Amino acid sequence: RKKRTRAHLTVGSLNMRGYGEARSDQASEKWLCINQVVRDGKIAILALQETHLTNERIDNLNQLFDATLLIHGSCDLNNPTGARGVAFAINKRLINVDEISFREEEPGRALEMNMKWTNGQTLKILNVYAPNDMTENCAFWSRRTYSYGTPAGRKLDIVMGDFNVVTDPIDRLPPHRDLLAAQESVEDFMRKVDLVDGWRERNPSKRQYTYMQQATGSQSRIDRIYVRRTLMSKANNWNMDGPGFRTDHRMVTVGLSNTSTPYQGKGRWALPSTLLTDKIFLKQMRELGMSMQAELDNQGERSEMANPQRTYASFKQKLVDAARKRARCCIPQLDRQIEAIKTDIDRACNGTGATQDRIDSLAILQERLTELEARRFGAKRRAVAANDWAMGETICKYWTRLN
Structure with a gap:
């Protein structure tokens, strides 16, 4: 059956810091992790930078991930x-890859992708990996302005990637301005193609960073996603998260919804499936059920306030309350630690203490966060491997999804 592109898409960008180690002609461990990141995060389009790919490596990856990913x-x-090197990893579970085309804008630096969205709309996305050298960075954006910034130029909907320059001192720690010519070159390009820094639009004064220099502890928000101004109303959930494997950049993501599609609500609350095997919750459920049965057995004459329907409604509400309370207790300790450190990082980023103290504190917290995210990601990978070992050769729902 032909795969349809979803109306809600999550797009992201990540500097993967090289191809990773690989044995002979096999895919690197890093690409196996990227496949899991795309699957677990339900990311439709992931723009990658510093990929170090060759055409042979791309062919091998497409052969390995034929059922799940398209890599260009x-x-x-x-x-x-x-x-250098830039690439798109397209999630075949969420996008009809037959309706996608690519164009190389600048080898190893800029790659354009065109796709059909829902209800006749299209998306044109540019993946960029701008040079580190500020003079070359300035020239890079001037070339992009020549390609896209004229009335006859190709109109873009999204530009994302590693910009290697910031346009506001607030996006560096310690705060300072980059070369003015490079900054103005980026701003001129974005102004002419009518794109805005979506995360900064939603968080005008907040500090948060995507890259940390290990030697000095200084940080910056050089990984960004720009969207067409008219798309801002469709953009939500702007996030910066660790990918779960070792790289010196964080992954930036945003959700895009095609508002021309029918309205779809948040849905109903459902009992978390993990509670169905939780002994403590099952005991509570049994006790609530027996209590309801006893109340029904002892009910006298039916009245407006005492009847089976009200008793059952009360039982359901008590069960939902118990499930929600137990679910909060069942959240893994690792998840709670990660959320606590994220809170500490946010507090340190936006604090008012001495700059050097903040740099040192943030470097320690960031290292700790990266370590915990890697542990959680590793646990997920082990669970997936165990599941595949147990059911990969058995005719079941898991097997049919794979084949």
């Missing part, structure tokens, strides 16, 4: 396995 990359012409 642009390689550096001089040193494809050791420098």
Whole structure:
């Protein structure tokens, strides 16, 4: 059956810091992790930078992930396995890949993707990996302005990637301005293509960073997503998260909803499936059920306030309350630790203490957060591997989804 593109899409960007180690012609462990990141996060489109891909590596990856991912990359012409490289990882579970086309804007630096969305709409996305050198960075954005910033230029909906420059001192720690010419070049390009920094639009004064320099502890928000101004009303859930494997960048994501589609509500609350095997909750459920049965047995003459319907409604409400309370207790300790550290990082980023103290504190917290996220990600990978070992060769629902 032909796969339909979803009306709600999550798009993201991540500097993956190289291809990763691989044995002979096999895919690297890092790409196996990326496949899991896309699946677990339900990410429809992931723009990747510093991929170090060759055409042979891309073919091998597409063969390995044929059922789940479409990977299209642009390689550096001089040193494809050791420098630059950009790529798109497209989630085949969420997007009809037959309606996608790509165009190489600049080898190893910029890759354009065009796709059909729902209700006749289209999306044009540019994945960029701008140079570190500020003079080259300035020239890079001037070339993009020449391609896209004229009335006859190709109109863009999203630009995302590693910009290697910030346009506001608040996006660096310690705060400072980048080369003015590079800053103005980015701003001029975004103004001419009518794109805005969505996260900054939603968080005008907040500090949060996507890259930390290990040697100095300084941080910056150089990984960003710009969207067309008219798309801002459809954009939500702007996030910066650790991918779960070792890289010096955090992943930035945003959800896009096609508002031309019929309204779809939040849905109804459902009992978490993990509680169905939780002994403590099952005991509470049994006690509530027996209490209801006793109340029904002892009910006298039916009245407006005493009848089986009201008794059953009361039982259901008590059961829901007990389930919600128990679910909060069942949240893994690792998740609680991660959320606590994120709160501490947010407090430190937006605090008023001495700059050097904040840099040192944030570096420690960021390292700890990365370590915990890697542990959680590793636990998920082990659970997936165990599930595959147990049911991968058995004719069941899991097997049919794979095949």
